Amino acid sequence: MSRYAELTPDAYRVLSGVELGAGVARGEWSPVQLARLALDLAREAEPAINAYVGFREDAALAEAAGLEREAAEGRLRSPLHGVPIASKDNMYLVGEPALKGSRTTSAEPARTASPFVQRLVDAGTVVIGRTTTPEFGWKGTGISPLTGITRNPWDPSRNSGGSSAGSGATVGSGAVPIATGSDAGGSVRIPAAFCGTVGLKPTLSAIPVWPGTVNESLSHAGPLTRTVADAQAVLALTRGPDARDPQSAFVRPDPAVTGRPLRVGVVAAPFGIAPSAEVAARTAPAVEAVRRSGIAEFVDLDLDPAVPREIFEGLWVTGRGHGFADLIRAQGDVMDPGLARLLPLAQEYSLPDFLDVLQARRAFNAALFAVFDRVDLLLMPTMPLVAFEADREVPVGGESGAKLPWITWTPYTYPFNVTGQPALTVPFGRGPGRLPVGLQVVGPFSGDETVLAFGAAVERVLAPTDESVVAPRR
Known part of the structure; x- marks a missing residue:
């Protein structure tokens, strides 16, 4: 008979990674027990949502067994020791391929890990599998020529968002409390908002990015998690310079604001673009609850600059079009047509x-x-x-013929990749029959601690509005 306490799947699905790690530290739960739960729940959800490129069942259970022995000996690597996670398939993990959502990539196992993934592995987390992404993470939906359509766990007929599509879907389904993501225009925050999870885009290169991308001045590494506390734990374990990402040498964390109330600008229509009637109707009472809570001083604010669409298009089209030029010329016929189209568009600049x-x-x-x-x-x-149809690149009536169709419906996310500032999305109002909505907290460059501290307070205020914190089982 096991010496560990029972943990039901339903109980597991609502505990944060930090809470699960605390249970491992107390000897209440086993890393092997948690890994099995995660694998079982992920496989159970797969036919509906298609969140994984592949599982690491044997490797994950072997690693969990080693971490279980360490925990029994009192050797705990971090607050996330023994916690199961998933990793986006554009990041390297030793012994695993990184297919990056493309038919053009090699299945050769990686010999060196991305710093984001390696630091989490060193902290004692267990990677159960690799999650889906559109080809080379180039767009904001979960549609890939390699893996097909990744779907929303709250309603599989709807979009998961992307490019961290599988990461958002699997965390939203309750299979794992934490997954790695990357965000060059909203690729953490879009799926987090659509799938009902927390999503953190830290300050540019606070978490080092390697391998480098063709849009390195836009690309951030960040987690999708069940709670803000999980995002805080992940950032604490993974931030800091790495020579392979030279930008990371210049990020200096600022302390959270202390000694006075925070001043928070409430932006109802960012960059002059109003949300849909549904999002506005659901966001207004949530913001009012946050205002009434007294957690900060609030002022209504307009963002004067116009949304930087032409700036982002110029950076993205030239970076991706020229960066993948040789590949597009050689294998464009098996690539995402939207990505292949960026080469002739790039040549116009x-x-x-x-x-x-x-x-x-x-x-x-x-x-x-x-x-x-x-x-x-x-x-x-x-x-x-809210999330639109799963098989569409733009919502009905959207700009399908735009240079970058996906940025036409993401005007609140990509501007903060242009600036490199930290941004956090906090979900609320989730429940049966309701697609998730997110509130975004944006801070000054290097203001990650302030963003996370305020985001945790917002999460506490809005928690009573969530009937369920994970998608219903299907």
Whole structure:
């Protein structure tokens, strides 16, 4: 008979990673027990949501057994010792391939891990599998030529969001409390908002990014989690410089604001773009509850700069189009047509055009940074709409012919990749028959601790509005 306490699947699905790690530390639960629960729940959800490229069942259980022995001897690596996680399939894990959502990539196992993944492994987490992504993480939906459609755990007819599609879907389903993601235009926050999870895009390169990307000045590594406390734990364990990401050498964490109330600017229509009637109707009472809570001083605020669509298009189209040019020329026929189309679009930009984009980016960033001379944080919807149909790249009536169709419906996320600022989405209002909605907290560059502390307070205020914190079983 096991010396560990019973943990039912339903109880497991609502405990945070930090709470599960505390149970392992107390000797209440076993890392093997948690890994089996995670694998069983993930497999159970798979036919409906398609969140995984592959599982690591044998390796995960062997690693969990080793961590169980360490825990029994009192050797705990971190607060997440023995906690099961999943990893996005554009990051390297030793012994596993990184297929990156593409038919063009090698299945050769990686010999070196990405720093984000390796630091979590060193902290004693157990990676149960690799999660789906659109091809090379190039867009905001979960549709890939390699793995097909990843679906929303709350309603499989709806979009999971992307590009951290499988990570959002599996955390939202309750299979794992934490998954790795990357975000160059919203790729953590979009699936987190659609799938009802917390999603953190830290300050640019606070968590080092390697392998490098063709849009390195936009690309952030960050987690999708059950709770803000889990995101805080992951950031604490994985932040810090790595020579393979030179940008990471310049990130200096600022302490959270103390000694006075936070000043929070509430933005109802970010960049002058109003959310859908459904999102507005659900967000307004949530924001009012946060206002009444007294956790900060609040002011209504407009964001004066226009949404930086042409800036982002210039950076993204040239980076992806030229960065994958050789691959598109050689194998474009088996690639996502939208990604392959970026090569001719990139060739339309001259060098003066690109320099104009950089100048415009500088002006936009200066305007956004100046907002934080008046407030400490911004509070706004994460997405202007709820998850739409799973097989669509844009909602009905959307701009399917745009250079980057996915940015036409994500105007609240990608601007903060242009600036590199930290942004956190906190879910609320989840429950049977209701698709999740998220509130986004944005802070100044390097203000991650302030963002997370306030996000945790928002989470506590909004917790009573959630009938269920994980998607219903199907």
